[in-house]
Amino acid sequence: MTQYQDNQPKTATARFFDGLEENIIALILGLMTxxxxxxxVLRYVFNHSLIWGLEVVLILFAWLVLLGISYGFKKTSHLGVDAVINILPSRGQRVLAIISAIACLAYAGLLMKGAWDYWAPFAALQPTEGRWFPLGFTEGVRDRAFYVTDQVPMLGIFRWLEDAINYGDSYDKLPRVVPYFIIPFSAALILLRVVQATIRILKGTQHSLIVSHEAEDEVERVAHGEYEE
Incomplete structure (x- = not known):
């Protein structure tokens, strides 16, 4: 069974989305910095500050973390403990990999449901009913579309939300539905990545959901002089 390699041949679409995700993550990190x-500089040199600065950085940090989780599944870069797995034969490792993938699928599904249920009222939508599995949509849940951020100013590109979900009332600050959108979006990405990883495990092109130790093995071989120039 071979470990999934990110340097395998990719389609133009796959390369595009790889670059898009990497650029978005880099942009968020750059904006935070x-x-x-x-x-x-404003505070210590001009005795002034961006009143919305801290809140925007916190929002960007949340976006960075949540997007990074799905990206980690995509690149098989999440850390894990495999001390027990590595002492098993190949067949046992494959069985445990499939079991862990199924567990992650269940968790990602619950995460997706919870993410939607949390975000939906802020978008004037209905959360799902059912504790473990969505059995439809609940009725009569009071929407929270009028909830706004503490200090982030309203952006003109989101004014359409006033008529769409806020009954025509204007927002003086950015509505929470905008920054909170990352919650269901990233949960959906995580579910997608786990499904893709599970398929690769079943096909035998990926060893597990956690980071490979092949790089460490290569470093150890170099350290022991197994490679010659």
Missing amino acids: LITFVNV
């Missing part, structure tokens, strides 16, 4: 740096 820039806003924090500007705020520090």
